Amino acid sequence: MPRLSLAPLTSYGFALDIAVRTTDLNYGGHLGNDRLLALLHEARVGFLAAHGWSELACGGVSLIMGDAALVFKGEAFAGDVLRIGVGVAEAGRAGFRLSYLVSRPADDAVVAVAETGLAGFDYETRRIVPLPEATRTSLEELRDAAG
Numbered sequence: 001m002p003r004l005s006l007a008p009l010t011s012y013g014f015a016l017d018i019a020v021r022t023t024d025l026n027y028g029g030h031l032g033n034d035r036l037l038a039l040l041h042e043a044r045v046g047f048l049a050a051h052g053w054s055e056l057a058c059g060g061v062s063l064i065m066g067d068a069a070l071v072f073k074g075e076a077f078a079g080d081v082l083r084i085g086v087g088v089a090e091a092g093r094a095g096f097r098l099s100y101l102v103s104r105p106a107d108d109a110v111v112a113v114a115e116t117g118l119a120g121f122d123y124e125t126r127r128i129v130p131l132p133e134a135t136r137t138s139l140e141e142l143r144d145a146a147g
Helices: 033-050 133-146
Strands: 014-019 062-072 081-091 095-104 109-122
Touching: 014 033, 033 062, 033 081, 033 095, 033 109, 081 133, 095 133
Parallel strands: none
Antiparallel strands: 014 081, 062 109, 081 095, 095 109
């Protein structure tokens, strides 16, 4: 079976350290895929906050996640401190892609690479909307800095 391939960015402008909790483990005793997605959400919220944004107020527009892709490269266990790097992989008229690198600093192991696609969204009309020009420009600058 072919595997999904995600290329990590050259650099990530934001990082969040977070410990794996017992409740993050699945029946195999390691970090579950659903819990990894929740950890990425936590890192995304931190990334947005670092730039003065939130998921409901990103420069004048709300955001909605349209897709997510996760590729595990290794396991993580309860008590492991993971570093989640977040960077802008792509920026467009109505949305952007964030890239994530999940690693374990204790042994420099890469645990996962991931991406999420976010779009501007109007929760009243339930429609995708363009990103404000200033937000798009900021995202493009962050993308260019990540290489």
